[in-house]
Amino acid sequence: MEFRPDFTSSTTHQQEHIHIQPPEHCKKELCDLDYSQDPPRILSNYLVHAPKPFNAEPHLPLLINSGHITPTDVFFKRNHGPIPDIRLQDHRIYIGVQRQNQSNRNGLTAAPMDIVEWKVLTMDDIMNKWPKATITASLQCAGNRREGLAQVKEVKGVIWKAGTISNAVWAGPRLCDILRNVAGVPEDLHHEMIRNYHVSFEADDHVKEDVCYGSSIPLRKAMDPLGDVILAYEMNGKPLTRDHGFPLRVIVPGYIGARSVKFLQKIVVQPQESNSFFQKLDYKILPPWVDASNVDSAWDLAPSLGEMNVQCVICTPMDKEIICSSKAITIKGYAIAGGGRAIYRVELSIDGGKTWEAVDKLEQTPDKISGMYWSWALWEKKVLKLHTTSELVVRAYDSSGNMQPEFPVWNYRGVMNNAWFRVSNVTQMPQSNM
Amino acid sequence: MEFRPDFTSSTTHQQEHIHIQPPEHCKKELCDLDYSQDPPRILSNYLVHAPKPFNAEPHLPLLINSGHITPTDVFFKRNHGPIPDIRLQDHRIYIGVQRQNQSNRNGLTAAPMDIVEWKVLTMDDIMNKWPKATITASLQCAGNRREGLAQVKEVKGVIWKAGTISNAVWAGPRLCDILRNVAGVPEDLHHEMIRNYHVSFEADDHVKEDVCYGSSIPLRKAMDPLGDVILAYEMNGKPLTRDHGFPLRVIVPGYIGARSVKFLQKIVVQPQESNSFFQKLDYKILPPWVDASNVDSAWDLAPSLGEMNVQCVICTPMDKEIICSSKAITIKGYAIAGGGRAIYRVELSIDGGKTWEAVDKLEQTPDKISGMYWSWALWEKKVLKLHTTSELVVRAYDSSGNMQPEFPVWNYRGVMNNAWFRVSNVTQMPQSNM
Numbered sequence: 001m002e003f004r005p006d007f008t009s010s011t012t013h014q015q016e017h018i019h020i021q022p023p024e025h026c027k028k029e030l031c032d033l034d035y036s037q038d039p040p041r042i043l044s045n046y047l048v049h050a051p052k053p054f055n056a057e058p059h060l061p062l063l064i065n066s067g068h069i070t071p072t073d074v075f076f077k078r079n080h081g082p083i084p085d086i087r088l089q090d091h092r093i094y095i096g097v098q099r100q101n102q103s104n105r106n107g108l109t110a111a112p113m114d115i116v117e118w119k120v121l122t123m124d125d126i127m128n129k130w131p132k133a134t135i136t137a138s139l140q141c142a143g144n145r146r147e148g149l150a151q152v153k154e155v156k157g158v159i160w161k162a163g164t165i166s167n168a169v170w171a172g173p174r175l176c177d178i179l180r181n182v183a184g185v186p187e188d189l190h191h192e193m194i195r196n197y198h199v200s201f202e203a204d205d206h207v208k209e210d211v212c213y214g215s216s217i218p219l220r221k222a223m224d225p226l227g228d229v230i231l232a233y234e235m236n237g238k239p240l241t242r243d244h245g246f247p248l249r250v251i252v253p254g255y256i257g258a259r260s261v262k263f264l265q266k267i268v269v270q271p272q273e274s275n276s277f278f279q280k281l282d283y284k285i286l287p288p289w290v291d292a293s294n295v296d297s298a299w300d301l302a303p304s305l306g307e308m309n310v311q312c313v314i315c316t317p318m319d320k321e322i323i324c325s326s327k328a329i330t331i332k333g334y335a336i337a338g339g340g341r342a343i344y345r346v347e348l349s350i351d352g353g354k355t356w357e358a359v360d361k362l363e364q365t366p367d368k369i370s371g372m373y374w375s376w377a378l379w380e381k382k383v384l385k386l387h388t389t390s391e392l393v394v395r396a397y398d399s400s401g402n403m404q405p406e407f408p409v410w411n412y413r414g415v416m417n418n419a420w421f422r423v424s425n426v427t428q429m430p431q432s433n434m
Numbered sequence: 435m436e437f438r439p440d441f442t443s444s445t446t447h448q449q450e451h452i453h454i455q456p457p458e459h460c461k462k463e464l465c466d467l468d469y470s471q472d473p474p475r476i477l478s479n480y481l482v483h484a485p486k487p488f489n490a491e492p493h494l495p496l497l498i499n500s501g502h503i504t505p506t507d508v509f510f511k512r513n514h515g516p517i518p519d520i521r522l523q524d525h526r527i528y529i530g531v532q533r534q535n536q537s538n539r540n541g542l543t544a545a546p547m548d549i550v551e552w553k554v555l556t557m558d559d560i561m562n563k564w565p566k567a568t569i570t571a572s573l574q575c576a577g578n579r580r581e582g583l584a585q586v587k588e589v590k591g592v593i594w595k596a597g598t599i600s601n602a603v604w605a606g607p608r609l610c611d612i613l614r615n616v617a618g619v620p621e622d623l624h625h626e627m628i629r630n631y632h633v634s635f636e637a638d639d640h641v642k643e644d645v646c647y648g649s650s651i652p653l654r655k656a657m658d659p660l661g662d663v664i665l666a667y668e669m670n671g672k673p674l675t676r677d678h679g680f681p682l683r684v685i686v687p688g689y690i691g692a693r694s695v696k697f698l699q700k701i702v703v704q705p706q707e708s709n710s711f712f713q714k715l716d717y718k719i720l721p722p723w724v725d726a727s728n729v730d731s732a733w734d735l736a737p738s739l740g741e742m743n744v745q746c747v748i749c750t751p752m753d754k755e756i757i758c759s760s761k762a763i764t765i766k767g768y769a770i771a772g773g774g775r776a777i778y779r780v781e782l783s784i785d786g787g788k789t790w791e792a793v794d795k796l797e798q799t800p801d802k803i804s805g806m807y808w809s810w811a812l813w814e815k816k817v818l819k820l821h822t823t824s825e826l827v828v829r830a831y832d833s834s835g836n837m838q839p840e841f842p843v844w845n846y847r848g849v850m851n852n853a854w855f856r857v858s859n860v861t862q863m864p865q866s867n868m
Contacts (some may be wrong), residue, residue: 011762189659195805220660221803225623249800251608285835287781288790301792303778307834338834344737356722358735371629373653400741400772401719401850416835
């Protein structure tokens with residue numbers, strides 16, 4: 001079934017690979033970042049938080065009414081720099097393995113001496129040399145619902161509401177196949193390399209924080225037959241749009257969106273996690289005693305985030321909404337857990353948390369091959385009549401018995417806020433009163 | 435490396451297996467359960483909640499001071515009936531595969547017609563025919579800390595405090611090897627059978643709730659090369675004691691203790707989870723609106739528990755403790771997460787939750803083969819001086835960013851309570867005042 005590209009017998013690759021060097025990234029000054037070539041966007045679909053870099057989330061009612069699969073032009077957009085303008089036929093993906101040399105392994109030298117041999121793939125290789133896997137997966141920014149933490153105390157980052165999550169169909173080769181064939185990563189999940197190494201991804205872009213966007217995941221996640229990590233060149237049945245990573249991005253299901261690197265250019269299998277700003281100095285749940293005054297020395301106090309925590313949000317109605325209806329109203333939202341875990345229950349309260357009921361409908365579809373729960377669960381509940389100025393609250397349990405906490409614990413980067421979601425001051429007004 | 439028992443060429447097994455039937459269990463009346471042959475116990479190590487069946491947890495200071503590996507005579511004891519008196523040489527393990535027949539699969543008949551062929555193993559087979567795997571894993575009863583929920587409202591079950599968890603070294607063959615060799619379960623994790631089937635375990639015992647103790651886990655967990663499910667005949671380097679499941683028990687790391695069935699007699703690979711009382715009518719997080727008045731019709735509202743949630747407990751000092759010391763005192767406890775996830779941080783407050791600090795020491799060792807975190811993390815924090823009548827609070831984050839909730843959400847069976855752990859009215863009294 002599986003096509004294995006024969007790099008060893010290919011004269012071109014055999015002779016080239018020892019000389020191949022990926023292009024060097026150079027750090028740009030903030031004023032040198034050129035946003036003039038960014039793609040056009042349907043702005044009316046979004047709450048735009050920042051135009052440069054473009055960061056926008058769909059309005060919650062639009063998000064939920066778009067259904068299980070979020071249309072590409074509703075999907076949230078998270079960027080750290082200008083959208084690179086990459087030509088499909090020119091794009092190359094560089095793959096290297098970085099090993100510590102023997103003396104370092106024995107602890108005899110302090111500094112690792114790393115050896116990297118680069119191999120190179122064209123987009124044609126990516127699209128034709130391995131089976132195409134199709135994975136439906138939600139991406140959620142670790143900063144989704146940062147607004148809730150910003151209300152506690154000042155945080156650093158885009159003040160996202162609860163729309164920085166979307167669900168799409170992604171297609172491309174499995175990363176495990178490529179790493180086995182091209183980088184020679186072993187199959188055995190117990191192998192020392194798989195247990196201890198990471199896969200680092202670098203984008204072909206310019207950002208304000210580092211030489212390019214970069215991130216890494218444990219090699220184990222990449223090689224897990226149930227991990228479903230792919231290099232996607234398609235989103236919702238069409239080539240990736242530029243905003244979503246054209247021509248190639250990583251999809252790391254079950255992980256925070258930051259690990260699904262867009263505009264993918266470099267893949268390095270290495271003994272330690274990425275040194276990128278976005279791995280080491282960002283996307284961490286810092287302890288609550290770390291704030292702007294002491295953060296510089298505090299990054300090592302927290303590990304880099306991987307899997308998402310359990311999350312549940314009411315998308316409609318929204319805060320202060322006046323619902324003009326004498327009939328039952330339908331409350332709708334999403335829920336998701338990390339690591340492929342399922343959502344086991346969603347409970348709704350229409351009296352601020354005093355009493356709870358189960359939602360009427362809770363739909364979550366596992367991946368049809370791996371059986372893992374990478375997609376969000378959409379839920380609905382019919383409520384006959386709201387109290388005057390009701391406070392609606394929702395909370396979910398995942399399949400490992402974890403529940404959302406009632407109150408958020410503040411952290412400086414405002415990430416992973418999964419406190420019970422509250423919608424306040426919703427008023428139902430019978431139509432006869434209009 | 436791996437020995438494969440050749441059941442097909444063994445005349446005995448080949449001819450016998452179609453006739454083999456495991457002994458039938460018969461439900462005993464409560465008054466017929468005979469506890470007179472229960473083993474002796476060191477009662478002073480335990481807080482005994484019930485003598486028949488024997489249910490006891492170690493005192494928390496003893497538990498924590500026993501170190502990373504809990505000595506067998508300190509390990510908590512959870513029973514549902516008398517301890518069976520099984521002779522090693524007479525014990526047999528019956529393994530069957532239950533398949534739905536073709537017509538049922540096509541939906542043509544309402545009732546499944548199941549075919550089971552039994553194979554039988556002696557303890558000698560178990561101990562010699564497969565490689566012996568050694569796994570260090572914590573077991574935690576799903577009812578650990580039920581006391582905290584009982585304080586909210588009446589719950590059903592033994593009112594455990596926070597000592598229903600212990601950590602031990604277990605040894606025996608991997609269940610995946612046995613299921614592949616004996617039951618013919620395929621290797622491919624994407625196989626339909628692995629995705630959809632369960633492995634059901636039955637004990638050779640008598641209990642008050644059902645014909646015997648029974649439970650099941652997803653077949654996927656059993657076959658996962660990183661799942662580390664074993665059939666253990668050793669605990670802490672010695673044969674299992676009777677209280678801990680002699681001669682053979684399942685160890686399902688990362689799951690609630692109830693799935694690690696003791697006195698193992700029957701293993702069935704089947705298309706649905708176990709019908710046992712302990713799978714279907716117990717060990718579920720029921721919704722908070724379900725209580726004694728409506729529970730009978732509510733069991734289907736909740737799925738059976740598998741993986742544990744994130745948990746953290748202060749073992750010493752305890753509630754109302756008076757510490758006679760002018761020096762710094764050391765606060766100690768444990769933390770654990772389910773599914774092999776790591777504990778990423780433990781935070782302690784000595785002012786009832788107003789301010790928090792990281793603990794000084796947090797040690798958690800992954801399994802040396804799979805790299806999964808099956809053992810608890812033990813932590814310590816030195817505190818120079820407590821406030822008068824301090825309230826100490828502790829909370830942990832796991833590697834998927836889940837945190838313990840501040841307050842417990844009550845459920846009728848009182849399971850999976852992982853609210854922030856509080857120790858109240860601790861007084862530090864300088865020694866000069868004594």
